[in-house]
Each structure stands twice: as structure tokens, then as C-alpha cells.
Amino acid sequence: MQDATTLKEYRKQLREALENDFQRQALDNFAVAYRTSRANAFADIDAPELIAEIAAAKDESIGRLEELFQEFKRHAEAAGTKVHLAATAHEANEIIARIGKENNVKTIVKSKSMTAEETHLNDHLEAQGFEVTETDLGEWIIQLRHEGPTHMVMPAIHLSRYQVADLFSEVTHKQQDVDIQKLVKVARRELRPKFCQADMGISGANFAIAATGTIGLITNEGNGRLTTTLPRVHVALAGVDKLMPTLHDALRIIRCLPKNATGQAITSYVTWITGTVPCEPSPGGTKVKHVVFLDNGRLAMARDPEFKQVLRCIRCGACANVCPIYRLVGGHKYGHIYIGAIGLVATYFFHGREKAKNLVQNCLNCGACKAVCAAGIDLPTLIKEVHARIQDEEGHPLYSTAVGQVLKNRKLFHTMLKSARLLQKPVTGGTPYLRHLPMFLFKDQDFRALPAVADEAFRDKWERIKPRVADAKLKVALFSGCVQDFVYPEQMEAAVAVIASKQGVAMEYPMGQSCCGLPLQMMGEKQAGRELAAHNMNAIDAQDFDYIVTMCASCASYLKHGYKRLFADDPAMAYKAAQFAHRVIDFSSFVRDVLGIADESFTGPSKKVTYHAPCHLCRGLGVTEAPRALLGEAGLEYVPAAEEDVCCGFGGTFSVKFPELSRELLGKKLANLKATGATAMATDCPGCIMQIRGGFEAEKTPFEVRHVAEYLAERLKHK
Amino acid sequence: MTTPNLVEQLTTKAGLVSATVRCVASMDEAMAYVADVCVGKEACQILASGCDAPLSGTAEALCETKQDKIICAPEMPEDAMAALSAQCAERGVKLITSGMRSYLGGIDIGLTMAAAGIAETGTVVVRSTNEEVRLASMIAEIHIAVLPASAIVADSYALEPRLVEWMGQPDFTAFVTGPSRTADIERVLALGVHGPLELHILILEDK
Ligand code: SF4
Numbered sequence: 001m002q003d004a005t006t007l008k009e010y011r012k013q014l015r016e017a018l019e020n021d022f023q024r025q026a027l028d029n030f031a032v033a034y035r036t037s038r039a040n041a042f043a044d045i046d047a048p049e050l051i052a053e054i055a056a057a058k059d060e061s062i063g064r065l066e067e068l069f070q071e072f073k074r075h076a077e078a079a080g081t082k083v084h085l086a087a088t089a090h091e092a093n094e095i096i097a098r099i100g101k102e103n104n105v106k107t108i109v110k111s112k113s114m115t116a117e118e119t120h121l122n123d124h125l126e127a128q129g130f131e132v133t134e135t136d137l138g139e140w141i142i143q144l145r146h147e148g149p150t151h152m153v154m155p156a157i158h159l160s161r162y163q164v165a166d167l168f169s170e171v172t173h174k175q176q177d178v179d180i181q182k183l184v185k186v187a188r189r190e191l192r193p194k195f196c197q198a199d200m201g202i203s204g205a206n207f208a209i210a211a212t213g214t215i216g217l218i219t220n221e222g223n224g225r226l227t228t229t230l231p232r233v234h235v236a237l238a239g240v241d242k243l244m245p246t247l248h249d250a251l252r253i254i255r256c257l258p259k260n261a262t263g264q265a266i267t268s269y270v271t272w273i274t275g276t277v278p279c280e281p282s283p284g285g286t287k288v289k290h291v292v293f294l295d296n297g298r299l300a301m302a303r304d305p306e307f308k309q310v311l312r313c314i315r316c317g318a319c320a321n322v323c324p325i326y327r328l329v330g331g332h333k334y335g336h337i338y339i340g341a342i343g344l345v346a347t348y349f350f351h352g353r354e355k356a357k358n359l360v361q362n363c364l365n366c367g368a369c370k371a372v373c374a375a376g377i378d379l380p381t382l383i384k385e386v387h388a389r390i391q392d393e394e395g396h397p398l399y400s401t402a403v404g405q406v407l408k409n410r411k412l413f414h415t416m417l418k419s420a421r422l423l424q425k426p427v428t429g430g431t432p433y434l435r436h437l438p439m440f441l442f443k444d445q446d447f448r449a450l451p452a453v454a455d456e457a458f459r460d461k462w463e464r465i466k467p468r469v470a471d472a473k474l475k476v477a478l479f480s481g482c483v484q485d486f487v488y489p490e491q492m493e494a495a496v497a498v499i500a501s502k503q504g505v506a507m508e509y510p511m512g513q514s515c516c517g518l519p520l521q522m523m524g525e526k527q528a529g530r531e532l533a534a535h536n537m538n539a540i541d542a543q544d545f546d547y548i549v550t551m552c553a554s555c556a557s558y559l560k561h562g563y564k565r566l567f568a569d570d571p572a573m574a575y576k577a578a579q580f581a582h583r584v585i586d587f588s589s590f591v592r593d594v595l596g597i598a599d600e601s602f603t604g605p606s607k608k609v610t611y612h613a614p615c616h617l618c619r620g621l622g623v624t625e626a627p628r629a630l631l632g633e634a635g636l637e638y639v640p641a642a643e644e645d646v647c648c649g650f651g652g653t654f655s656v657k658f659p660e661l662s663r664e665l666l667g668k669k670l671a672n673l674k675a676t677g678a679t680a681m682a683t684d685c686p687g688c689i690m691q692i693r694g695g696f697e698a699e700k701t702p703f704e705v706r707h708v709a710e711y712l713a714e715r716l717k718h719k
Numbered sequence: 720m721t722t723p724n725l726v727e728q729l730t731t732k733a734g735l736v737s738a739t740v741r742c743v744a745s746m747d748e749a750m751a752y753v754a755d756v757c758v759g760k761e762a763c764q765i766l767a768s769g770c771d772a773p774l775s776g777t778a779e780a781l782c783e784t785k786q787d788k789i790i791c792a793p794e795m796p797e798d799a800m801a802a803l804s805a806q807c808a809e810r811g812v813k814l815i816t817s818g819m820r821s822y823l824g825g826i827d828i829g830l831t832m833a834a835a836g837i838a839e840t841g842t843v844v845v846r847s848t849n850e851e852v853r854l855a856s857m858i859a860e861i862h863i864a865v866l867p868a869s870a871i872v873a874d875s876y877a878l879e880p881r882l883v884e885w886m887g888q889p890d891f892t893a894f895v896t897g898p899s900r901t902a903d904i905e906r907v908l909a910l911g912v913h914g915p916l917e918l919h920i921l922i923l924e925d926k
């Protein structure tokens with residue numbers, strides 16, 4: 001449960017989490033194992049298609065939750081169930097406590113419910129004198145430890161068997177063996193009497209089917225079945241977003257949820273309960289049953305064009321499983337109640353700005369969560385959107401506004417970059433890196449060497465190096481992005497050489513272009529970002545070109561997808577943005593797929609080269625083959641690295657804000673690259689190059705880190 | 720897909736989640752199997768796998784409630800009951816069809832009829848609106864489900880019309896796929912948390 005009040009305090013907590021060796025090992029193991037088990041589980045199923053179907057069906061339900069609630073209520077009540085709608089978390093807790101009192105309940109058993117975690121139901125019930133026992137093994141463990149879950153599906157993943165054995169020894173007042181199989185049986189035996197004695201069972205509901213008033217529960221342990229069967233009263237608590245029209249909608253989700261959660265084909269139990277069923281100890285021999293739906297802002301969210309997607313979530317936890325940051329710091333520091341990417345978004349809505357404001361900044365925008373989301377939610381974008389909303393509500397930090405002002409004024413920004421070249425002289429020591437940095441300015445940044453600004457920007461070289469093409473068949477605009485323009489102009493020059501090796505391609509470098517605007521998006525400066533995007537679309541008139549080629553994966557992905565989103569509410573600009581986006585292409589795809597440059601263009605001895613897949617290329621644009629294939633075409637031996645598509649930890653402004661996390665991610669990346677046995681690496685993004693090259697430089701490992709374009713250019717037959 | 724393929728697929732998939740699957744030619748054979756399993760198992764499997772672990776007083780007390788070997792077989796068809804009663808009488812096993820609430824500490828075997836099987840996931844579908852059926856399949860250490868081969872369908876969608884029909888009145892239906900399981904401690908798989916430690920599926924060949 002992340003609850004730091006300042007960013008500084010949050011960072012301190014993160015540093016502590018990084019020192020939890022057991023948790024880090026456990027999460028590392030899980031992250032690696034999860035990849036394989038998820039892939040195996042979906043081997044016979046078209047996962048993207050299933051996810052798209054789930055998303056579409058959820059969207060349809062989200063549009064008519066109130067109507068579905070009425071339909072559910074009608075059918076459930078006809079079958080004997082009482083149905084409630086609670087406007088707030090407090091109201092839901094009150095309703096449940098009242099049901100307990102009306103039925104003379106003393107003891108309660110619970111099966112797992114994230115919604116009950118959301119409302120802090122246990123605290124409320126205990127304060128009213130009820131005895132509440134969690135019965136899911138993981139939930140019971142954390143209840144005994146008085147802490148919250150660290151994963152939505154595996155709540156106690158942060159704990160070791162030793163910790164559990166100690167805890168169970170305390171609970172049973174007998175020494176317990178450190179043997180997982182035995183510990184599980186201890187829980188079975190200790191919890192069985194709780195089930196037998198309980199007056200009331202509280203469950204969640206994964207599905208609430210309007211057509212029949214049925215709830216569906218998925219569990220593995222069987223505690224959900226006992227919770228809903230043994231006690232005389234059963235209350236199910238579910239978010240209104242769990243309402244769906246038909247059984248088919250639920251069956252569809254079941255095809256995906258366990259596979260996406262842990263790679264399991266289906267959970268041991270799927271339980272469908274309709275109305276009130278026989279229950280011996282209940283008055284009249286029939287169960288007293290209530291379903292409480294929680295609104296807590298969901299119905300309003302369902303009307304928010306941007307955020308209604310959040311309600312698609314089926315709580316599979318996959319967005320945490322793949323998140324590089326979750327893997328480092330665990331769920332207590334990567335969520336308040338809801339954990340992982342969805343937690344970063346949901347916290348703001350369900351638990352407020354205070355709980356969300358630090359948390360929401362802790363995102364690399366790497367897109368790993370979006371790529372696996374069972375409901376196709378655009379999580380990274382929503383995270384940035386929450387950040388922007390919080391800044392709009394609380395006021396923007398000074399530095400953030402200042403950066404916004406500078407970036408949207410191209411002349412000012414570029415003048416500043418150029419003067420940096422002169423100012424940096426004392427700190428470069430004649431090398432291409434910034435050395436002897438004034439440490440108070442760059443505290444915690446020493447894990448990588450930062451590059452110096454180049455002597456001459458690409459834009460200033462352009463007129464000299466521009467290839468003259470007589471009979472142009474293709475007209476191409478080059479978009480450099482700031483880093484390649486001012487720091488790594490040699491990458492642009494290499495790209496120009498490669499493209500020029502094909503006849504008939506006329507290149508232009510529109511001088512008015514500026515920063516793509518992604519840094520502003522990362523900082524939550526949405527308005528300045530819009531102005532900058534409009535500026536760039538003006539500077540590069542899309543109509544004049546067949547393609548807009550960029551060598552920077554992050555720029556490419558932002559120009560292609562980000563601009564359209566920025567102007568979604570402005571039809572004229574949206575049209576322009578769509579035309580622009582349509583022409584944007586990354587360097588490797590352009591060279592291989594459009595120009596068809598292949599092996600006959602290259603010469604030179606082979607060598608081993610490994611690869612880093614930039615987040616914004618492999619997930620942002622879905623480009624995976626072109627760069628790897630090009631290395632082969634150029635006669636290089638491509639050696640795959642482990643976790644090639646895991647973020648290097650740069651994340652633009654992220655690495656400045658959370659250097660301790662950036663350092664760890666970079667460390668993993670360098671280790672994986674070194675393990676290939678190669679001493680050279682190619683990639684498609686200057687930001688990744690800055691991070692990775694700087695990392696090798698800081699640890700003094702000789703390792704060549706260059707853009708794909710540079711490897712191709714140096715091997716061209718005809719230069 | 721023809722029935723033999725569905726039987727095969729269900730057998731494979733159920734095997735992957737640690738269920739035991741047998742094909743039986745008749746109800747008599749099925750009941751003989753049930754009695755064999757009961758006689759062959761340890762008196763209290765929890766004892767074997769956890770009772771040597773020291774327990775608190777209340778948990779210990781609950782364990783005391785069970786002395787004999789017990790099979791609970793609620794809502795089984797008449798021919799099955801005739802065969803099973805004979806087997807149980809002969810082999811000294813207590814057979815009950817109700818009163819499960821007196822045995823919440825555990826029974827040896829819960830025997831149920833499956834209403835359907837789902838080949839794709841190796842699942843048996845147990846209609847358990849009757850509380851005795853529900854408890855027998857939850858409380859027993861071994862759950863044995865008799866599944867007529869003709870009741871196996873390809874996937875959950877194929878079962879949808881029947882499920883919807885059941886949901887037209889108060890109903891409790893369960894998809895059961897393998898025994899109860901957890902991976903909550905260090906992600907290590909452990910079978911038999913709150914529900915059965917074993918699931919046996921007896922596929923009853925069509926006449
Ligand atoms: S974008 Fe990357 S860092 Fe951000 S929440 Fe998703 S997986 Fe985590």
C-alpha cells in the first residue's frame with residue numbers, strides 16, 4: 001500500500017524495496033516464467049482476437065451499466081437474492097454490516113475480493129465487532145501479517161516459506177516445518193473450523209450476468225465454494241463494472257483470464273450461483289443471499305470518453321506481471337490497493353489524488369502492460385493522462401511548466417541546446433561525454449555517462465550533405481528528434497547514406513521541425529504538447545511527402561499514435577494528425593520493407609552483433625523483424641539477447657526522476673547483453689543508445705552500442 | 720468432432736491438471752472402482768499429509784469427528800446405489816447420501832454424477848444445487864465424478880444453452896477442473912487446499 005506524501009519520501013520507500021532481495025528474486029523468477037507459461041497457454045488460441053472481442057463486449061456493457069443493473073436485479077430478486085447498489089465504499093461497507101446485524105452474525109469468512117480491499121471492508125466490519133477471516137491462503141497470510149496484497153492474483157508473492165512457517169507457528173502455537181506442502185495443509189486444517197463456525201460468507205464476483213441474475217466466481221483453492229456454501233448468509237460484493245448481459249460474455253472472459261493471469265488454462269473451480277439455494281442452517285433451509293454492487297465513481301467513469309476503458313479491467317494482474325518496475329519494487333510500492341499499471345490509474349479514481357500523485361509518475365511508458373492487457377486497455381496513455389489531470393488540478397511544478405514553455409518555442413529551445421555546447425566544454429574533458437558534472441545538479445545520475453552535445457547539429461550540416469536527386473520517385477521527410485539532431489547527428493548521417501544508396505529517393509529535412517513532444521506527455525504537460533504537435537505538423541506538410549521517416553523509435557511511435565490522440569476532440573486537427581500519422585515510418589521498416597534494400601547492397605566481414613528492441617518500436621509500432629533482418633542482410637551475425645524487449649530503463653524524463661530504478665533496469669540490460677558473448681549491439685532509438693552506451697561507459701566495459709543505420713552505413717558497397 | 724476424440728481430449732487435458740481419468744464400461748465397474756479407491760486410501764489423507772503437523776486445539780478437535788471410512792453419494796442413480804451399497808457392505812465402508820453437515824471435518828470420498836464434461840479444458844460440470852452434492856464434492860478428500868461419455872462437449876460455449884436453462888431458477892453449478900490447488904507460497908504448486916486433494920473422473924461408456 002503506497003502512501004508516501006512526497007515524491008522524495010516515495011523514492012526513499014522505493015530504495016528500501018530495492019533492498020528486499022527475496023522479493024526481487026521471487027518477482028524476477030515469476031516475470032521470466034510467466035512469459036513462457038502465458039505463451040504456452042495461448043498456443044492454440046488467437047490471443048489478440050480474443051482480447052479484442054473482450055474489449056468490444058466490455059465496451060458495450062460499460063455503455064449500459066445502469067440498465068444491466070436493473071435487469072440483474074429483476075432476475076436475481078425473482079430467484080430470492082436481494083440486490084443493492086452502493087454509491088460509495090462506505091455505503092457498501094455499511095450495507096454489509098447491516099446485513100450482518102439483521103441476521104445476528106458474529107463470525108464471517110471471506111473469499112478473495114479486490115472490491116472488498118478497495119472499500120477496506122474488513123476494517124469496517126471488525127470495528128463493528130464482527131470477526132472476519134480471510135480464507136484464500138495468500139489473503140489469510142497477509143491478513144495475519146496486517147498488510148495488503150502485493151499482487152492481485154498472488155497476494156503473498158513477496159513472502160518466503162520461512163516467513164510463512166514462522167507466521168503459522170505463531171498462529172498455531174506449535175513449531176511448523178518449513179515445507180510448503182505441509183504449510184498448505186496446516187492452513188487447510190486451521191481454516192476448516194472457521195468455515196464451519198461462520199455465520200456469514202462474503203465473496204467477490206468475477207461476473208454478474210444480467211440475463212439470469214447469476215454470479216460467477218473463479219477460484220483455485222475451493223475456498224470460494226465453501227464460503228458461499230457453509231454459512232447461512234452469503235453476501236457477494238462486486239464493482240458495477242462486473243455486470244454483463246449474458247453468460248456468453250462471462251465464458252469468453254474465462255477463456256482468457258486464467259491464461260493471462262498465470263498461464264493456467266482454467267482455474268480449478270468456476271462456480272455459478274443463481275438465486276438462493278438450499279442451506280440447512282438458514283431459516284427455512286434456504287440461503288440468505290445478497291449481492292452488493294459498488295459504484296464508487298464507476299458510473300461516472302463509464303461516461304468519461306477517455307477513462308471508461310478502465311472499467312474493462314478483468315483483474316487478471318498481467319499488467320503487473322510484465323511491468324519492469326513492478327518486478328523491481330513489488331506491489332506494496334507499485335499500487336495503493338490496485339496494483340500494477342491498472343493500479344496507477346485506478347488509485348486516482350478510487351482512492352484519490354493524494355494516493356496517486358507520486359505513484360502515477362513511476363512509469364517508463366514502455367508499453368509492456370498494454371501489450372498483454374486482457375481487455376486491451378491503453379494503460380500507458382491513461383497513466384500519463386492521470387498525471388496530466390493531477391497537474392491540472394494541483395498546479396504544475398515550476399520545472400515542468402518551464403520545460404513546457406521552452407520546448408514549445410523551437411528557436412529558444414535550439415538556442416539553449418547550442419549554448420549548452422559552449423557551456424559544456426569544461427566538463428567534457430575533450431570526450432563525447434559530460435564528465436566532472438557539478439554533482440548537486442546530477443545527483444544519482446552517475447550510473448551512466450551522459451553524452452555531450454555534438455559540435456555541429458544535424459540541421460546545420462544538412463545543406464552540405466543533402467543528396468541531390470534528379471528524378472525522384474519517392475519524396476521523404478526526415479524527422480530527427482532532438483537527440484539525433486543535437487547529440488548524435490552521425491546517426492542521421494548514416495541513415496541518409498543508407499537511404500541515398502537507393503536510386504530515386506528525394507530527402508528533405510524540414511528546418512521548422514522541433515522536439516516531437518513525447519517528453520511533455522511524460523511530464524503531464526498536455527497543453528504544451530498539443531501546441532508542439534501542431535507546430536510540427538505545420539513545419540512538415542504531410543501532403544508534400546510520401547513518407548516521414550524517423551530514426552528514433554520513440555518519436556516514431558509518438559508521431560504515429562500520440563498526435564491522433566492529442567487532437568481526438570478537434571475534428572479538423574484530428575484529420576490533419578491522421579494524414580501525418582499515416583506517413584510516419586521507422587527507419588528499419590522503411591529501408592527493408594519500402595526500399596527493399598537487401599544483402600547485395602552490403603559488403604564486409606561478419607561479426608557478432610546483439611540487439612536491443614526499443615519499447616516504442618517493438619510494442620509501440622509492432623516492428624520486430626525489420627531491424628533484426630537488416631543486420632543479417634548486412635552480413636552481420638545477429639545474436640539474440642535474453643529479454644531483448646524489456647525496457648533499458650531510460651524512459652526519457654523517467655531516468656532523471658527515478659534514477660535508482662533506471663540504474664537497476666540498465667544493470668539488467670547490460671548483463672543480458674554481455675551474456676550473449678557479443679561485444680557490439682544495435683538498436684533503433686537514440687534514447688536507448690544514450691542509456692546503454694552511457695552504462696557501459698560508466699562501468700568501463702568496452703562494448704559498441706550503435707544505431708542499426710550506422711551498422712548498415714559502414715557496410716554499404718557504394719558509399 | 721466425434722465422441723471418441725472428445726473423450727481423448729478430455730482425458731489428456733484433465734490429466735494435465737492432475738486429475739485421474741478412467742473409462743468404465745458399466746456402472747457396476749464404476750462402483751467397484753469407487754470402493755477400491757476408498758479401501759485403498761489412507762484412513763485420513765490429511766493425516767498423512769498434514770496431521771503430523773502440529774495443529775491448534777480447534778483444528779485438532781474437528782479432526783476427531785471422523786472415525787470410519789466414509790463415502791457420501793448423494794443424488795446418484797438407482798443402479799449405481801444398488802451396486803455401491805453392496806460393495807460398501809462387503810468391504811466395511813460407511814455409505815451415506817445425506818447429513819454431510821455432520822462430517823465437515825472431512826470424508827474419504829464424495830461421489831457425484833457429472834452433468835457434462837468439457838473436453839477443451841478437461842472439466843467436469845457438477846450441478847450441485849442440492850446441498851449434499853455441494854458438500855460431498857467440496858469436503859471429501861477424494862472427489863469422484865461419474866461422467867457419461869455422451870455428456871462431453873467440445874468447449875464451454877457448446878454447453879451454454881443448457882447452462883442458461885439451469886440458471887432459469889435457483890441453481891448452483893460448478894465447473895471442476897482438477898483437484899483444489901494453490902501456488903500462494905513461493906508459487907510452488909500444492910494440491911488440496913480447501914477442497915479435494917484428488918479428483919477422479921470415471922468416463923462411463925455409452926451403451
Ligand atoms: S508502461 Fe511499462 S513501466 Fe509503465 S506501467 Fe506499463 S509496464 Fe509498467
Ligand code: SF4
Pocket residue numbers: 312313314315316317318319320340341342369372373374375376377
Ligand atoms: S488492466 Fe488489463 S492486464 Fe491489468 S489487470 Fe486489468 S485486465 Fe488484467
